[in-house]
Structures are given as structure tokens and as C-alpha cells.
Amino acid sequence: MxxxxxxxxxxxxxxxxxxxxxxxxxxxxxxxxxxxxxxxxxxxxxxxxxxxxxxxxxxxxxxxxxxxxxxxxxxxxxxxxxxxxxxxxxxxxxxxxxxxxxxxxxxxxxxxxxxxxxxxxxxAAEPTSMAAVVGGSREDVIATIERHGLHAANINSAAQVVAAGSSEQIEALAEDGPAKARVIPLQVAGAFHxxxxxxxxxxxxxxxxxxxxxxxxxxxxxxxxxxxxxxxxxxxxxxxxxxxxxxxxxxxxxxxxxxxxxxxxxxxxxxxxxxxxxxxxxxxxxxxxxxxxxxxxxxxxxxxxxxxxxxxxxx
Known part of the structure; x- marks a missing residue:
């Protein structure tokens, strides 16, 4: 197929x-x-x-x-x-x-x-962005994204979720991310999806x-x-x-x-x-x-x- x-x-x-x-x-x-x-x-x-x-x-x-x-x-x-x-x-x-x-x-x-x-x-209405969260447990990743007031915009795979929200919230996630996960800010000007x-x-x-x-x-x-x-x-x-x-x-x-x-x-x-x-x-x-x-x-x-x-x- x-x-x-x-x-x-x-x-x-x-x-x-x-x-x-x-x-x-x-x-x-x-x-x-x-x-x-x-x-x-x-x-x-x-x-x-x-x-x-x-x-x-x-x-x-x-x-x-x-x-x-x-x-x-x-x-x-x-x-x-x-x-x-x-x-x-x-x-x-x-x-x-x-x-x-x-x-x-x-x-x-x-x-x-x-x-x-x-x-x-x-x-363009307000400063927003996205970040990929790679690794960690799915439960902890989603909980951390939500704790920062962000949204899980893309569920790309078992090991990758993309968070989206205000630029300040994305910065906070990068500083205080989920355990055993990397937070990678993306070069996009918008909290899509x-x-x-x-x-x-x-x-x-x-x-x-x-x-x-x-x-x-x-x-x-x-x-x-x-x-x-x-x-x-x-x-x-x-x-x-x-x-x-x-x-x-x-x-x-x-x-x-x-x-x-x-x-x-x-x-x-x-x-x-x-x-x-x-x-x-x-x-x-x-x-x-x-x-x-x-x-x-x-x-x-x-x-x-x-x-x-x-x-x-x-x-």
C-alpha cells in the first residue's frame, strides 16, 4: 500500500x-x-x-x-x-x-x-510563537505545556509535540521545560493551530x-x-x-x-x-x-x- x-x-x-x-x-x-x-x-x-x-x-x-x-x-x-x-x-x-x-x-x-x-x-495581532518539545513522557510534556498556559498545537510523533502561545510563554517553557525533554523555539511568528x-x-x-x-x-x-x-x-x-x-x-x-x-x-x-x-x-x-x-x-x-x-x- x-x-x-x-x-x-x-x-x-x-x-x-x-x-x-x-x-x-x-x-x-x-x-x-x-x-x-x-x-x-x-x-x-x-x-x-x-x-x-x-x-x-x-x-x-x-x-x-x-x-x-x-x-x-x-x-x-x-x-x-x-x-x-x-x-x-x-x-x-x-x-x-x-x-x-x-x-x-x-x-x-x-x-x-x-x-x-x-x-x-x-x-500579527499579538506576539506569539511556537516551540518543539522533543523527548520526555507525553503526560509530562502536555502537563508542562498547559502549566505555562500554552497549547499543544502539533502532535507530530510519540517523541515530538509543538507548543504554541504568547512569546513570553514560549520563553518561559524554554527555561522551565518538561523533564528529559528539549525545548526548541521555532522561527515562526504565530501560534498556529x-x-x-x-x-x-x-x-x-x-x-x-x-x-x-x-x-x-x-x-x-x-x-x-x-x-x-x-x-x-x-x-x-x-x-x-x-x-x-x-x-x-x-x-x-x-x-x-x-x-x-x-x-x-x-x-x-x-x-x-x-x-x-x-x-x-x-x-x-x-x-x-x-x-x-x-x-x-x-x-x-x-x-x-x-x-x-x-x-x-x-x-
Whole structure:
């Protein structure tokens, strides 16, 4: 069974789209996606520096477009079976919506434009940030996060929880963290996936009814507890609430395990989610699709593993 996964904000790197522009049709696709997303994807993906693409309003459209381009290139001109499951981390769920057929590519870009700008505005309202807590016992980590008045915004794995809240609270957590754990402040200007994003949730709720989602053609696993999304309408409900609710990637990996995943491909910019899978889904085959040079290895994985889900695992 093959899963395709889509990374979230923070995975972007300066120039990471440069190798893809050499493929036929990619520059034209990026131009179309840029128009829908209101961002110059070619410039930001090939020329802009790290500080520029760290901006939420730039990073999120860039990540969704990159995933669409990489996945399209994987299948273009190939007789390959579709993935057996698709999932995305945070903004990666918008990439996943495009790859699973819930949204067209341009609608996914329109949605991420609204999402990213709304989240940037919410983040600018007051100084907030996030920090990764690595190690320690889950019970102690959550208790310490809550003791500091913070929120567990991302449950990334058994060994990693991301805390979010005011900048002062993050500093206090770094000084007084859980036992046997490291607290690593993240370079983000916002407490994403917490009540601080309530304004962004309201903006998305106002925009979403203008979209016409389809039901997923491939099982789409949600950050909301690893739920397998059965309808386009349910997807929109979940993606609206997601901006102010925790991302439970550990549950997503659990859902993939339960479905019998044997291989995972992470679309560009890849490495974060396959890194977590290496520790949490031991023994599965992994491929990072970062450049066109990775396409043949990824296609070999598709040929070997796609379409192998047992009948009672399908929906």
C-alpha cells in the first residue's frame, strides 16, 4: 500500500523549485498557479531568500504549488496506479485536497491564498510563537505545556509535540521545560493551530462556501485525529477548523499503519514527514521527491506498492 504525504510550513528552502522548472510545462503551470494564488511562485521558489519565503503568506502557497507540481510530474505520461492514501501536515492538507481530487489545482491555490493571508493577519495581532518539545513522557510534556498556559498545537510523533502561545510563554517553557525533554523555539511568528487563529478560522468559514469540492478519489486522511475523509463537504468543514485546532500527525501515521501502508512518498520539499515515518512506521519503504532526479525511484515505489490495499481497507 502506497501513501503520498505533503509537508507543512517550515519545510520550504530557498531555490527548492529551481530543478523543477527544467521540466516541460512546469513554468506554465507555475504561472497559472501563481495567478490563482496571488503570489509569484517562480520568483519565490527560485530566487527569494529564506526570510522572504518564511512569510506565511508566501510559504503556504509555495508549498501547495510545489506539491502539485511534484505529484503531477510523478504521474505525467506514466501508466501508474494511484496512491492508496493521501495525507498532508497542516497546510499540506490543501496539497492533499488537490492530489485526491477534492479541489481543483486552482481552487486549492485560491483557498491557500485566503488561508495564508488570514493566518498572517491573525499572527500579527499579538506576539506569539511556537516551540518543539522533543523527548520526555507525553503526560509530562502536555502537563508542562498547559502549566505555562500554552497549547499543544502539533502532535507530530510519540517523541515530538509543538507548543504554541504568547512569546513570553514560549520563553518561559524554554527555561522551565518538561523533564528529559528539549525545548526548541521555532522561527515562526504565530501560534498556529490554536485559539489565537480564531480570526483566520472565521475568514476561511466565510470563503469556503464559494468552493465546490468533490468527494476524494483516494482516501484522504485528516489532521483531525486521523479521520479518513469521506466527502468534499466534510473536508471543507475540517480544513476551516484546522487553522485553530491541533494538527495530530501522530494519528495520521497511526491511520496509515492501520490501513497497512508499506511505502510512503513525500512530495517536495520532502524529508520532514518521511523522517517521522522512519521512526514511527518502521520497515516501510520511503522516498523523498525533492527534484526531478528523484522521479524514477519514486515511480519504482509506486509500481511496487500502489494498489496493494486489502479490500476491507478500501473506501
Amino acid at each position: 502506497l501513501a503520498i504525504v505533503c509537508p507543512g510550513q517550515g519545510a520550504q528552502k530557498p531555490g527548492f523549485l529551481s530543478p523543477w522548472r527544467e521540466l516541460p510545462g512546469v513554468e506554465e503551470s507555475l504561472a497559472s498557479l501563481s495567478e490563482a494564488g496571488g503570489v509569484d511562485l517562480l520568483r519565490h521558489g527560485t530566487e527569494s531568500d529564506a526570510d522572504t519565503i518564511r512569510d506565511t503568506a508566501v510559504a503556504q502557497p509555495l508549498l501547495v504549488a510545489a506539491g502539485i507540481i511534484a505529484a503531477s510530474s510523478l504521474y505525467q505520461g506514466q501508466d501508474l496506479a494511484p496512491a492508496d492514501a493521501i495525507a498532508g501536515h497542516s497546510v499540506g492538507e490543501l496539497t492533499a485536497a488537490a492530489l485526491s481530487g477534492v479541489l481543483g489545482d486552482e481552487d486549492a491555490m485560491r483557498l491557500v491564498a485566503v488561508r495564508s493571508q488570514a493566518m498572517a493577519r491573525a499572527a 490554536t485559539p489565537y487563529m480564531a480570526g483566520a478560522r472565521e475568514e476561511l468559514a466565510a470563503f469556503a462556501p464559494g468552493l465546490q469540492p468533490a468527494d476524494p478519489s483516494v482516501p484522504l486522511i485528516s489532521n483531525a485525529g486521523g479521520e479518513v475523509v469521506a466527502s468534499g463537504a466534510r473536508y471543507l468543514d475540517l480544513i476551516v477548523t484546522q487553522v485553530a485546532s491541533p494538527v495530530d500527525w501522530e494519528a495520521c501515521m497511526g491511520a496509515l499503519r492501520d490501513r497497512g501502508v508499506t511505502a510512503m512518498i513525500e512530495v517536495a520539499p520532502a524529508g520532514t514527514l518521511t523522517g517521522l515515518a522512519k521512526r514511527e512506521l518502521k520497515g516501510i519503504a520511503l522516498a523523498n521527491l525533492n527534484t526531478p532526479d528523484d522521479l524514477e525511484a519514486a515511480r519504482a515505489l509506486v509500481r511496487e506498492h500502489a494498489g496493494s490495499a486489502a479490500p476491507d481497507q478500501e473506501n
